[in-house]
Amino acid sequence: MRNAATIVCRSLSKAAICADLGEHVAFATHCLYPSNKAVTVYISGGANECVVSDYGGAVDEISTAGLSIPDTNKMLRQFCRPVGLNVSHGQIVSPPVPITACMSAVVAVANASRDAAMWGVANLKPRRKRNLVAEISNILGRHFAADKIRASEAITGASNRRYEIDWVIPLSSTRKLLIDSVLPEPNSVNAKAVAHMDIHGSNGKDQATLVSLLAYDDDDEWKSSDLRLLQMAGKLTPISSMDRTIEQLAS
Numbered sequence: 001m002r003n004a005a006t007i008v009c010r011s012l013s014k015a016a017i018c019a020d021l022g023e024h025v026a027f028a029t030h031c032l033y034p035s036n037k038a039v040t041v042y043i044s045g046g047a048n049e050c051v052v053s054d055y056g057g058a059v060d061e062i063s064t065a066g067l068s069i070p071d072t073n074k075m076l077r078q079f080c081r082p083v084g085l086n087v088s089h090g091q092i093v094s095p096p097v098p099i100t101a102c103m104s105a106v107v108a109v110a111n112a113s114r115d116a117a118m119w120g121v122a123n124l125k126p127r128r129k130r131n132l133v134a135e136i137s138n139i140l141g142r143h144f145a146a147d148k149i150r151a152s153e154a155i156t157g158a159s160n161r162r163y164e165i166d167w168v169i170p171l172s173s174t175r176k177l178l179i180d181s182v183l184p185e186p187n188s189v190n191a192k193a194v195a196h197m198d199i200h201g202s203n204g205k206d207q208a209t210l211v212s213l214l215a216y217d218d219d220d221e222w223k224s225s226d227l228r229l230l231q232m233a234g235k236l237t238p239i240s241s242m243d244r245t246i247e248q249l250a251s
Contacts, residue, residue: 029110033061034121039110052094052105054113059090062120079112132181143250158201179213189226196233
């Protein structure tokens with residue numbers, strides 16, 4: 001890749017900002033996404049030929065705008081096929097081209113990525129927000145009897161402060177499952193983390209007696225720091241896999 005990086009950076013340095021990242025070369029082109037962010041393409045290959053990709057840049061642009069793509073590859077193909085580009089796992093990719101034809105591939109991929117993002121932002125519908133509470137209630141109803149599911153029950157923490165937990169379910173005569181839904185907002189994350197850490201504090205209530213489950217929508221945008229904090233407070237569970245998790249706990 002070092003030979004390709006040297007050749008490509010030297011030939012395209014006037015057209016775009018070039019960065020040799022080792023396995024590939026990144027170029028911030030003059031094409032712009034709807035957000036005014038420069039379209040960056042990535043080149044990999046050897047000394048004689050290379051492949052250019054947008055590394056999913058168009059899809060990321062559309063997703064960041066809060067829009068839903070029903071069929072990602074189908075949507076991208078309409079911008080790729082007319083100019084001889086391929087689509088792979090949500091990425092716009094050129095076929096292998098001679099290193100001397102790299103500039104043409106860069107332009108084709110950057111234009112296709114920009115056009116796909118512009119079309120998506122103009123035509124696709126916003127993602128439907130999940131009703132997290134309703135989904136969790138439905139899942140719990142499939143695995144527990146209605147009289148076992150206690151909503152909005154108060155649990156006392158080590159500090160003697162009482163916390164209202166979304167759902168409290170007895171798993172046995174000695175174990176309780178505490179379930180809270182969490183939103184990707186600082187107030188929600190901090191409140192739920194503090195509550196469950198306090199509940200599992202030095203008050204004799206160990207992890208085996210009270211099982212904390214923090215449910216979140218994995219389609220939402222989350223900060224990694226928030227997810228790490230929540231993991232310290234309980235069993236962090238995405239709504240997409242909660243049915244399996246509850247089934248295991250209920251058995």
